[in-house]
């Protein structure tokens with residue numbers, strides 16, 4: 001625990017009186033109360049103003065507004081845990097509160113010492129998760145429209161990380177029609193479906209046995225081989241799985257189907273980075289814009305997001321300026337049309353190994369390099385032992401090993 005006191009902000013739901021829970025509050029050397037505000041809207045403003053270490057939401061009933069606030073607060077301030085103090089029986093909605101992202105739920109009455117202990121524990125846990133090396137970065141590749149290049153981008157980015165000496169895992173979350181295995185020329189001897197079927201506790205040792213190795217060093221968790229098998233894979237399982245994978249790799253990448261299915265939403269929520277892939281045609285750009293807006297509405301800030309413009313040299317009469325106007329942002333990476341990409345899919349080879357000098361291969365390596373810089377910076381803030389292996393130099397020349 002830090003020697004600095006925890007700065008806690010208390011936000012009271014509209015129907016809660018300060019007087020009704022005041023006796024439960026214990027400030028002191030380890031817990032400093034930076035504000036007690038009435039109403040969730042005021043609470044929201046105070047988060048910005050006071051920048052607390054901990055948000056405590058006091059509620060009598062759990063409303064959609066309260067759940068939304070928990071969700072939005074945990075997304076915008078991932079370093080700030082949210083604890084709910086609840087006056088009453090929490091049985092009916094406990095799961096919803098945790099699903100929204102709350103770190104703990106304390107039912108009142110509870111002794112002031114008990115409350116303080118729980119609040120301190122929530123902060124300690126969260127600091128451990130953010131500062132420690134327990135959870136690797138996770139990039140979720142998305143695109144609301146089919147065929148824009150999500151799988152091509154996932155595979156090339158993942159192999160670029162592997163060639164840079166990292167230990168990436170690529171998960172094919174296109175559960176019905178996933179084709180990462182085909183794109184990378186590996187056969188699906190064990191898939192995510194087999195992992196579910198195996199039952200029992202999900203831990204790193206077990207998951208490792210269901211990963212398929214790729215010659216680059218990348219490990220793959222492949223999609224089921226038949227669409228009907230997808231039904232067995234539940235969202236909670238996917239959530240747990242992603243956590244385990246992040247504990248056993250340097251970076252997790254997730255390829256997704258062209259929809260916001262429940263498991264895709266779970267992956268988006270869990271991801272530290274989002275990468276939207278769109279193609280250079282009017283319809284795809286319109287859908288990309290819609291996708292970007294949807295993600296923003298879901299509380300994902302622009303800083304977490306990158307945009308890959310695929311087939312960026314198309315001759316459809318759409319200029320880069322048009323793209324920026326339609327999207328409302330500049331793409332982070334431009335991947336040109338390249339027939340070797342199509343050939344590579346047929347041969348099971350990503351462009352970064354098939355033709356490493358091509359502009360498309362450069363684009364994917366540059367993207368990987370940008371991510372590695374971001375990971376290193378983030379890690380340097382949280383932990384002093386974060387040093388790159390040989391990632392950036394290897395990517396600069398297009399060869400890893």
Ligand SMILES: Nc1ncnc2c1ncn2[C@@H]1O[C@H](COP(=O)(O)OP(=O)(O)OP(=O)(O)O)[C@@H](O)[C@H]1O
Pocket residue numbers: 143145146147148149150151152153174256257258310311335336337338339341342343345360
């Ligand atoms: N830059 C490119 N140049 C040439 N062909 C490309 C390029 N990007 C993608 N393709 C081709 O387009 C097809 C679709 O790509 P991909 O499978 O990556 O799309 P997707 O977004 O994953 O599709 P889905 O939504 O169906 O999962 C593939 O056959 C691929 O070879």
Ligand SMILES: [Mg+2]
Pocket residue numbers: 150151152174179255256257
């Ligand atoms: Mg795909």
